[in-house]
Amino acid sequence: MDNFTYCTPTKYxxxxxxxxxxxxxxxxxxxxxxxxxxxxGSAVRSGLLGRVLENLDAFGIVxxxxxxxxxxxxxxxxxxxxxVCRREHIEGLLAVGGGSVIDTAKAIAAGVPYHGDFWDFxxxxxxxxxxxxxxxxxxxxxxxxxxxxxxxITLLDGLHKISLRTDYWLRPxxxxxxxxxxxxxxxxQTAAGIADMMAHIFERYFSPTQDVEITDRxxxxxxMTIIEEAPKVMARPDxxxxxxxxxxxxxxxxxxxxxxxxxxxxxxxxMEHEISAVYGVTHGAGLAVMLPAFMTFMAxxxxxxxxxxxxxxxxxxxxxxxxxxxxxxxALKSFFGSLGLPLTFKELGIENPDIxxxxxxxxxxxxxxxxxxxxxxxxxxxxxxxLAL
Numbered sequence: 001m002d003n004f005t006y007c008t009p010t011k012y013x014x015x016x017x018x019x020x021x022x023x024x025x026x027x028x029x030x031x032x033x034x035x036x037x038x039x040x041g042s043a044v045r046s047g048l049l050g051r052v053l054e055n056l057d058a059f060g061i062v063x064x065x066x067x068x069x070x071x072x073x074x075x076x077x078x079x080x081x082x083x084v085c086r087r088e089h090i091e092g093l094l095a096v097g098g099g100s101v102i103d104t105a106k107a108i109a110a111g112v113p114y115h116g117d118f119w120d121f122x123x124x125x126x127x128x129x130x131x132x133x134x135x136x137x138x139x140x141x142x143x144x145x146x147x148x149x150x151x152x153i154t155l156l157d158g159l160h161k162i163s164l165r166t167d168y169w170l171r172p173x174x175x176x177x178x179x180x181x182x183x184x185x186x187x188x189q190t191a192a193g194i195a196d197m198m199a200h201i202f203e204r205y206f207s208p209t210q211d212v213e214i215t216d217r218x219x220x221x222x223x224m225t226i227i228e229e230a231p232k233v234m235a236r237p238d239x240x241x242x243x244x245x246x247x248x249x250x251x252x253x254x255x256x257x258x259x260x261x262x263x264x265x266x267x268x269x270x271m272e273h274e275i276s277a278v279y280g281v282t283h284g285a286g287l288a289v290m291l292p293a294f295m296t297f298m299a300x301x302x303x304x305x306x307x308x309x310x311x312x313x314x315x316x317x318x319x320x321x322x323x324x325x326x327x328x329x330x331a332l333k334s335f336f337g338s339l340g341l342p343l344t345f346k347e348l349g350i351e352n353p354d355i356x357x358x359x360x361x362x363x364x365x366x367x368x369x370x371x372x373x374x375x376x377x378x379x380x381x382x383x384x385x386x387l388a389l
Contacts, residue, residue, distance in 0.1 A: 001212050001261035007167065008255055010147050011174040014248065018178040019137045022052055022094060023059035025174040029133055031092040033062040035085055037105040039069045039097040043139065048181060052096055052137060064088055066108075072161070072276050072283065073100045073107075074154045078118060081108035085132070092133040095172075099143020099152075099196075099283075102136055106151040106170040109134050119155055122162040128169045136175040141182060141247040142193030142284055144200055144254020146175035154277050160365055161277035163269065177251070179243035187234060191339035192284025193250065194230050198223060199268055199287040200253040206298070206305050206373040209262035219258045220312050222249050227313070227335060234339060265372040268294045270365075271381060274358045279350050288341035289348050292333050293387035299325035302374045345388050355385045 013021045026034060036053065043049040044067075056063050066081050084090070085108060095105035109132040111118030120126040136146045145151070149166035164170070182190070205219045226249050232242035252258070271294070272286040299306050299322050307321035310328025318324040333343055342348040359382045362370070369375045376384075 001214075002209055002263065004261045005167075006256060006260050008147065008171065008257075009168065010172050010255070012147070012177060012251070013174065014177045014244075016178055016180055018176040019048065019052055019181065020055050021176055022135065022137060023055045023061055025135055025176070026056070026061055026092065026094065027059055029092060029135075029173055031061065031133065033088070033090055034092045034094050035066055035081065035088075035090045035105075035108070036063050037066045037069060037081065037093055037095045037097070037101055037108070039067070039101050042184075043096050046181075046184065048137070048139065049096060052094070056094075063094075064090065069097065069101045069104045071100050072154055072280060073104045073152075074156050075119060076156065077104055078107040078111060078153060081105075082111040082118060085112045090132065092135065094135045094137065096137045096139065098138070098140025098193075099145045102134075102138075102143070102145035102172070103151040103153060105134050105136075106131075106145070107153050107164075108132075110151075110170060119153075122153060122155070122160075122164050128164075128166050131169045133173045134170070136172045137181075138175060138177050138247070139181045140185065140189065140193055141250035142196040144197060144250050146172055146177070147251045147255030150254075152273070159277045159361070161273040162365060163266075163273065175251070177247055179240055179247050182243050182247060183238045185237070187237075187340065188282075188285075190233060190237070191230075191341050192282045192288070194226060194246065194284070194339060195288040195291070195336060195341055196284035197250040197253040198226055199284075199291055201258055202291060202295075202309075203266045203269060204259040204262065204264045205309060206265045207262040208373055212262045215258055215260055215262055216308070216312075218252075220309075222252050222258070223313050225249055230335075230339060263372045267371045267373070267376060267381075267384075270370060271358070271362060271384065274361050274365075275348075275350075275353070278354070278358065278361070279348075281348055281350070285342055285348060288336045289343060289345060289388050290384075292329050292336075292343065293384050295325065295329045295332070296387050297380070297384045298374060299329065305373065353385070353389075355382055358385055
């Protein structure tokens with residue numbers, strides 16, 4: 001196990017009615033004027049946004065709204081939010097939604113006190129050293145952004161989709177998690193969220209670091225819980241306990257606990273980011289395609305961790321590492337398929353992907369060699385994309 005520092009300053013309020021704690025939590029942070037960031041119409045149609053705003057009004061918290069955040073969020077909304085926050089002297093942000101909404105709020109929070117272009121942080125030209133505080137009302141368990149310091153934004157000029165990772169500044173100050181808010185999620189969105197949270201665990205599980213039994217076991221336990229609870233929420237969307245287990249799994253998958261003391265990978269995410277940047281697909285659906293492709297490549301080049309996963313999570317008894325890893329991939333694909341997730345580019349709706357373009361953009365954004373588990377160059381990532389055909 002490697003040395004590590006772990007700080008998770010997010011306060012979690014979990015359970016029925018959790019969203020009605022928004023005003024009290026903002027008050028506790030000393031915030032009197034906030035921007036409420038939300039997505040499409042679901043927060044409005046469900047009445048959630050109205051309840052949250054009424055809660056803020058009851059506590060005397062002044063608010064402005066920024067709606068219309070779309071999946072795979074892009075820089076224009078971030079720039080709009082930064083301008084409004086500066087003009088209105090906003091003190092903090094409340095994100096009401098899923099990962100795209102939260103990531104946009106974080107980007108705005110980082111950009112407001114910064115004197116340059118907020119994209120400098122994503123481009124690696126500057127480091128976040130100050131940000132407005134962000135709170136969250138979570139509606140979609142998937143991205144785990146409610147508990148992480150990460151934010152993924154796409155720069156439309158060139159379609160550069162980049163994940164910014166911070167240890168402290170962009171971690172939400174509080175996250176309000178009510179499983180009831182997820183009852184009305186469409187099945188496809190629920191399934192994509194499940195793939196996303198599992199991917200966050202796999203990105204940490206596929207590690208070259210030795211003697212990490214504790215985080216291996218934590219990761220395996222969360223994965224096994226997801227695999228057990230996912231069919232329940234698909235069959236009965238209003239199963240509170242199953243939804244609660246899935247929601248908390250999504251947070252634990254990405255708040256950093258599964259990555260402590262170990263080197264992480266993130267290749268599958270990097271490769272999917274290029275797909276969703278170019279083709280606009282749902283991130284979790286893209287991950288369901290890329291994860292088995294990545295694991296298949298690894299089964300033939302570095303099978304040990306895939307075999308470990310197969311035996312412990314999927315109960316594979318095959319003694320040969322490559323054969324065990326491949327059997328585990330078959331089990332994973334069967335699970336994804338049972339949720340209605342795509343498994344190939346074609347099932348993702350991309351008949352003829354431009355693999356050369358995807359590889360070019362990937363290495364332009366991430367460097368000549370990528371991967372924490374196994375070093376991958378252009379020929380390797382092209383081979384993984386082809387495995388997804």
